[in-house]
Amino acid sequence: MRRLLPRVSVRTTPAMREADDARAAPTTRSAPVIRPAPRLRAALFDLDGTMADSDPMHFVVFDELLRRTGVLRAPLTHEYFKENIAGGSNADIFARLYPDKSAEEHEAMAEAKEASFREALAREALQPAKGLRALLDACDARGVKTVVVTNAPRANAEAMLTQLGLREYFGDERLVIGTECARSKPNPDPYLEGLRRCGVSDAPEACVAFEDSPAGARAAVAANIPTVGILSSQSEETLARVGCCMCVDDFASPALLEALGM
Secondary structure: OOOOOOEEEEOOOHHHOOOOHHHHOOEEEEOOOOOOOOOOOEEEEOOEOOOEOOHHHHHHHHHHHHHHOOOOOOOOOHHHHHHHOOOOOHHHHHHHHOOOOOHHHHHHHHHHHHHHHHHHHHHOOOOEOOOHHHHHHHHHHOOOEEEEEEOOOHHHHHHHHHHOOOOOOOOHHHEEEHHHOOOOOOOOHHHHHHHHHHOOOOOHHHEEEEEOOHHHHHHHHHOOOOEEEEOOOOOHHHHHHOOOOEEEOOOOOHHHHHHHOO
16 A cells, blocks of 8 residues: 555546546545545445456457457557556447447447447456455445446446346445436546445435546546545556555555544
8 A cells, every 4th residue: 555645636637538628637635535424425346357357358458359340450559458448438438439430339339338238248247346345335234325427328337236246235226327417437527426326425424435447536536535545447646646645556455444534
């Protein structure tokens, strides 16, 4: 676990830019401190790569798609995946990868890709991240509200939560889909909606968010939520750079549980 200096510079990269002015301009903000229970009021979880290591399945599906459509001639690399795909919304990803195609074509390609992902999901024995279920139980026992905040399509999110055996924790009101908000991640809108559903819009500093990607972490930080980086695919340095106040390997980290007062 790495503790950050009091201030963290939040920067965008060309691969992650939107036509949104708030995203294009770099900002600097103080890294907030996680409040331990009982002062902790809500925990907000990203899904892909955070609650479960689903990125390898997305990687395989995108590898086949990008080579079949001529975007890549060589196999997809993890660096390309992290810089251009991980954590983004399908609208952003497909606009970036296929700039000459229409929005309607992007949507059709994204739907086909997600159908392929769900087929792969049905064949895999996807497991919750280490320590996740215990942390969810501890949150419930202490009255800390929990919600999933994801850029995944609703069909994917529901299928993943069902396969992970976590649907009991997250009903429809506890599942925020980025594309159903005014703006998806890396904008803060999905996290602001998550705070609203937890009844804590007035106290984001009394909550904690968990993210594995720069785009997602940027969204949570922009919503003023102390954010923990899960090191499933990105480096500590990358997640620290976009504002994560601590980084851990998984939810069983003693440093994390101490910070949360669990």
